[in-house]
Amino acid sequence: MLTPRGWLFFVAVLGLLGLALAVGNSLLALVGLTLLSWFLASWLFFVVRLRLVLPRLSVEREIRDPSGPVDSLWAGQTFSISAQLRSESFLVLPYARIEDRVPPVLERTSGNNRNAGPLAPKQPLEVSYAVSCPSPGRIRFDGLSVQITDLQGFFLHHHFVRNVTSYRVLPALTDARGQIPAVKRHNLLPLLGHHPHRRPGTGSELLDLRDYLPGDPPKTIAWKASARRGRLMTKEFDSEVPIRCTLFVDTSNSVRIGGAGNNALARIVNIVAAVAQANTAGRDLTGLCQFDDRQVHYVRPGRGQRHLIHLFQLLADAAGLSASAAQFSVSSLFPLAYGLAQEIYPEYLSREVNAMPWWLAWWAPQPAYTIRRPPLVARSWWAFPWVWLRRLTRRIYLTFNQALFVRFSRRHHRHYRWRKQLAAILSVRYSLAPGGLASLLEDDHLCSQYLQRFLNDHQVPIPMPLYDIHGRYLFASPGKVEVLTKAFLRAVARGRDNELFVILADLLELGDHLGKIMAAVKVALARHHQVMIVCPWPVGIALPRTRRQESGIRGQESGIRGHEPALISDSWLLASGGFSDSATVQGLLQRTEIVRFQRAYHHLRRSFARLRVPVLCAKSDDSVPLILNRLERLRILERGMA
């Protein structure tokens, strides 16, 4: 409540008054009492005013585009956001400073998300700014952060006026052209479409001429042909039918890395949205199947604007998902989570409701036996004694460290305090009480899970480690292969005629688990369906080489590396901006990561090339028309039009 300036003044005035009373100086006492009475009265009035005004504060928010208020946003467009802090109390706050927390997904283009001034019943405080939405997803506004102070800067109160509102940012309506008409050989779909089908129908292309039959419409009579042959002939036109396309979208943790809106999932969503839009423009049917490690959500193929908007909403919800890792160090999450709690839940951190005894970290620090240690595994029998010795040494070190040294560590004391206060908040927010506080305080795994959930709920980006200490990819999600396989086979079983199945999934680090999905793809191909795989490429990693580049470099390097296919060369990586400097540890790690991804991609491409299933690589600067073009080319090639 009291600022450092206020404390200094208060102490100075008390000192002055004490001195005056001690020496018996009436003038000084009068000055001291004047200052003290003013200070105490101001403090009392400030607090009383807070108690009366704070419950009557409210936030009104409006998002507009050039045509008026909107309920959902579109990626790639600019919107203006205005938030008003209103007071219904009769009292006036002399000075309030408000700040609107801009969700990390949005980019502020103009205006200011802060404002300050007096707050009166008929004088609301307003922030107004413009944002652009670069990627689809969900945005969440928690409310307005308010700092209330007096005009002298002696008293300060942090408050957060909560008004949680959430909006969808739908994928951009791209200028994607419709599908190129392709010949369809079989059709069971009764709906009108865009692709020619070699059966008599009501299309516009001439299919055949035949003798006139009674009942044929006169407008279909081919007069020239009738004149040549001497009898009435009728024109037959082909049918125009749709093609069904089912898109399988991976929403597992592996594509969520990088924060909402800036990850592989956002790129997948953009591609899917563009494909769905182009399909709708071409009267084709688009189905959607979202899957992760555990569950699958399937939307039957459909068409029309309503279906497209429904797909967009599902995609926007999916794009807003954030990654979470099971093995995440708790201590690296504390600063983020505590900073967020200070900003959004200041009253939850008050010592009156969420106290932490200062001596507790000294008295009962976290014991070594509840701290997760990465396993040390002996890879051969002769390494076993050495590993056993390392385990023992580590255990002794950890035990001594936790029992003795951390008691005197300031960092440990601070983290313990943060952990207790955050555990209390999480326990109440996620209804874990009454035992939740102690559980979160002692169990690192549980605490990490809830902290990640807390941060993800408030859309705070978390820097994620990709690999564990043994070099295993933490986000491989092998469980999703089984889920994808089941969903894929289900879709194949329900397929009516030749369909197109597009799998947009991160299958890069699943080398040993691809067998099931490959078997499912074989089933689809055996039923004359078409399959293609679009693999999202991680941000900041150089694209895999094309066949031409590869063959050129292979020719250059074949003398050095023998028959091993040349995957990466330093010069190529440097030229493509893949990594900055291989001399530093950071550069070396980056290079290793790039090599790993490139190898995984080549392995994936080779695996599916045996089935004649193309694997595309989708990077952020890959334009959606390129993907559509590939889709179209695939259709045309497969149906013998090229």
Place this chain on the structure above:
Amino acid sequence: MTANEATSDSRSGIRQYQMLCLLALGVIFLADLQDGVLLLSLLVLLVGFFGVLSRLRLGPILLLVLVAAEQLARQFAWRRLQLPYVAPLQRIALNDLVLAIGVLGFVLAHYRMQGLMLNIVPRDPRLRVGPGRWFRRPKVLTHRRPGGLVTPVEIGWFILCLPLWVLVAQLLWAWLGLPRVIVGLAPGPVRIILAAWVVGVGILLTTALLNLWRRRQSHPEVAALFLQDVLWKETRREQRRLNRWLAWSRLKRDRREEP
């Protein structure tokens, strides 16, 4: 509003409080000059002037220290040197009231001026602006009150309220200044003890009442947090022991399940 107009508004607000500070300094100087020493009064005036012009954060505190030093010097002179022109103690004259008004006015105006020129809310070292250079970190973000928000009504209330607090202080002094002897203690220590009790107990009681009021207004989640905290305090040791065993068993199970 153009940028020039905003800047002129901001400057006008600062100028108004600067004028008030100088006016209060003048009042202090004149009131002090009536029965003080010219050199000391001039020193107070100069230090106050310096504090106004240099935006010194400690300007008001410095002025209070100087006023106190001057009064103590006068008291010392009256008692030890028996100088005839120094007024006796224990009597509050009109000059003293005016001086108190001047001091209060200077202090408040200076602090408000600091809010306009330096920062009105404490600076947060986590919030910085601009890029750092070499070994220098970026500057801490400061938030000043816009000068355009200073209104004539605010200035009017500011001036009108000054005598009120001096009157309140005079009433308090009339009660506190009475010579009392309690348990054989001299009047001086008795006054200190009384003042400490009145201020301390008053603050404690008021804080307790305000806290009670705040709890009645608190959000259900905050109330649940309070109850949970009470439970945790009461059963902390048992819960800790149980949950540490649970965490240990979970780790052991995870180790077994790991490939």
